[in-house]
Amino acid sequence: MISLNIEKTFGFISKASVAAYEAQVKAAQEALENGTGKGNDFLGWLHLPSSISQEDLADLKATAQVLRDNCEVVIVAGIGGSYLGARAVIEALSNSFTWLQEKKTAPVMIYAGHNISEDYLYELTEFLKDKKFGVINISKSGTTTETALAFRLLKKQCEDQRGKEMAKKVIVAITDAKKGAARITADKEGYKSFIIPDNVGGRFSVLTPVGLLPIAIAGFDIEKLVAGAADMEKACGVNVPFAENPAAQYAATRNELYKSGKKIEILVNFCPKLHYVSEWWKQLYGESEGKENKGIFPASVDFSTDLHSMGQWIQEGERTIYETVISVEKVDHKLEVPSDEANLDGLNFLAGKRVDEVNKMAELGTQLAHVDGGVPNMRIVIEKLDEFNIGQLLYFFEIGCGISGYLLGVNPFNQPGVEAYKKNMFALLNKPGYEEESKAIQARL
Ligand SMILES: O=P(O)(O)OC[C@H]1O[C@H](O)[C@H](O)[C@@H](O)[C@@H]1O
Helix, strand or coil, rough: CEECCCHHHCCCCHHHHCCHHHHHHHHHHHHHHHHHCCCCCCCCCCCCCCCCCCCHHHHHHHHHHHHHHCCCEEEEECHHHCCHHHHHHHHHHHCCCHHHHCCCCCCCCEEEECCCCCCHHHHHHHHHHHCCEEEEEEEECCCHHHHHHHHHHHHHHHHHHHHHHHHHHHHHEECCCCCCCHHHHHHHHEEEECCCCCCCCHHHCCCCCHHHHHHHHHCHHHHHHHHHHHHHHHCCCCCCCHHHHHHHHHHHHHHHHHHHCCCCEEEEHHHHHHHHHHHHHHHHHHHHHHHHCEECCEEECCCCCHHHHHHHHHHHHHEEEEEEEEEEEEEECCEECCCCCCCCCCCHCCCCCCCCHHHHHHHHHHHHHHHHHHCCCEEEEECCCCCCHHHHHHHHHHHHHHHHHHHCCCCCCCCHHHHHHHHHHHHCCCCCHHHHHHHHHHHHH
């Protein structure tokens, strides 16, 4: 079970000030539960874990098996909420060198449609030339340029390389039930498709087919992932007392820190496999809260790596930050530091110790140093990196985000600001329908 420790924020904010959020948090939880708050048409994620059926999972697993049987490589084409959740889970659970291993137990998962780099796409299509590959085209709106562009290239290559019939088998669409170009293409081509429910926004969609299908293809147990999330759904339920509800505590603490001038939350890990969990978290909190000229800026670092790059800033830079550390209790493997007679590197004081013990002391030492340096610290402890625990972590952050957004007073479920760059890009590229905008933008250049 995930636990949250906020003790090391109390030198900066008081225990009483966090406790004072109880009523407000309760109101936020009830607004979520009763669908009476802002953005209430996007609450499909709230009870998603407990409502996923065995049939849903069986359908996903069957499709995953088709791709596993027919592909050496699977491209997950999507951006933002349409790829980060899958990537976060897959990378957290995979061997760090999985794509370099000779004997593969699952297709190699590659991501595309999340940038517009010509070199990235060229190099990808080159790499795929002699590969049996499949594609999952993931886009809720079905109109996102980055993803649509990559999919256009990949679809053509897949059909040319593998033939129309096989392409039909190994291309899957995950999109809206009715709207958007991805839906039209999937229906016309006869692709297997899954629906992203209307009331689940992209950044909350990891437990829909958006995340579950790629995760199943990569060989992970989606049943356990969902079970972990469902467990957290209970642990963070509206009837759980404030002091015992980790998501309520997290939401209250971060809002109080924000009020006290801590404008930046840095999500910290000591395990590189969690890098994409942080990327997923940044979208979740950034898009949900960064609006109306307010919102905590979500940042992230991978320690101890970034202690050697960002550590100086965190220790002694502007005191507007706090840290939330994801601490993994148990590692999967055992590796001891060997003893060396010559001891030229002076490391014999570590001989016989587990590498993880060194890492844990780095973690503890960092926490104490940063708190001494004026950085409040929260700790989320998860038992280990497996499907159940990751499922818990995902839902913890989702519900924490819903509550936190309501405490902040914004609509956590829209993202109007994301359209500004798209409008300009379409105007600059002379997209039909943008004639006026094109003229106006040209006049500014
Ligand atoms: O799934 P899609 O409709 O392609 O959207 C993909 C992503 O891009 C959008 O611009 C939004 O800002 C994100 O919230 C979304 O997750």
